[in-house]
Amino acid sequence: MKFLPIAALALFAASPAFAGxxxxxxxxxxxxxxxxxxxxxxxxxxxxxxxxxxxxxxxxxxxxxxxxxxxxxxxxxxxxxxxxxxxxxxxxxxxxxxxxxxxxxxxxxxxxxxxxxxxxxxxxxxxxxxxxxxxxxxxxxxxxxxxxxxxxxxxxxxxxxxxxxxxxxxxPEASTYAMLLAGLGLMGLVARRSRR
The missing domain is CATH 2.60.120.260 (Galactose-binding domain-like)
Known part of the structure; x- marks a missing residue:
């Protein structure tokens, strides 16, 4: 469960969508x-x-x-x-x-x-x-x-x-949004698996 907040922080820190x-x-x-x-x-x-x-x-x-x-x-x-x-x-x-x-x-x-x-x-x-x-x-x-x-x-x-x-x-370029959505999807998958 502690992995999810750390993953979210890493995603937002690394995403170029928030740099420009x-x-x-x-x-x-x-x-x-x-x-x-x-x-x-x-x-x-x-x-x-x-x-x-x-x-x-x-x-x-x-x-x-x-x-x-x-x-x-x-x-x-x-x-x-x-x-x-x-x-x-x-x-x-x-x-x-x-x-x-x-x-x-x-x-x-x-x-x-x-x-x-x-x-x-x-x-x-x-x-x-x-x-x-x-x-x-x-x-x-x-x-x-x-x-x-x-x-x-x-x-x-x-x-x-x-x-x-x-x-x-x-x-921001469309690829930036695609990368952000992929990251959010991955976080959702991790959260779903951790609830099981």
Whole structure:
């Protein structure tokens, strides 16, 4: 009987389902021009550095046809102290993949880089290049950035002042849920056998 609590503790400690954070950032609000996203999504465990929320208005009609039409985002860097890098930080970590939609008039090599630490620190886990898909930010492409390990930050500096983003999401992989369900099934079997 004492085996069951120990097995449950080992299962939850080892399962990647509990190592990463799940979220969907759709930027759906009216952003005043030049408004930083910053801690807007901190309740989801996500924070941004040097990323602006963008909404269309009478003077600014870019980023049309976005998956979530009210708002989008773009990394914004400047030649000023503190504004030279842009990040998406997830303290709880993202396991293996990040999905998003993007719009860009130019191909961008090294558009996003995944790092094991916050603000682009730690080990580089992967890099994704983005192809050009529009000339007026009206076309959006779904992309998945697969990388090795658990990322706590995504360096968006390579995409700054060029690429629009929408519907950024991190969802644990289906294999993670399958492994969790298999473990729970095994625990149920052990518990049933121990009752006999």
């Amino acid at each position: 954070t799940s979220f969907l950032i759709d930027f759906e609000k009216n952003w005043d021009y030049g408004t930083a996203v910053d801690n807007t999504y901190s309740a989801l465990g996500v924070e941004f550095v040097n990323v602006l929320g963008l909404s269309n208005d009478a003077d600014f009609t870019y980023f049309t046809n976005a998956p979530s039409p009210l708002g989008t985002a773009s990394a914004a860097t400047f030649d000023a102290p503190g504004y030279s890098n842009a990040y998406l930080n997830v303290a709880g970590g993202v396991d293996g993949a990040l999905s998003f939609y993007y719009s860009s008039p130019d191909a961008v090599v090294g558009a996003i880089k995944a790092y094991s630490g916050l603000n682009g620190t730690g080990t580089l886990l992967g890099t994704i290049d983005l192809t050009a898909n529009t000339n007026d930010y009206s076309n959006w492409t779904a992309a998945t950035f697969a990388f090795a390990g658990t990322a706590q930050s995504f360096d968006l500096t390579g995409s700054a002042n060029l690429v629009g983003f929408d519907n950024i999401a991190a969802v």
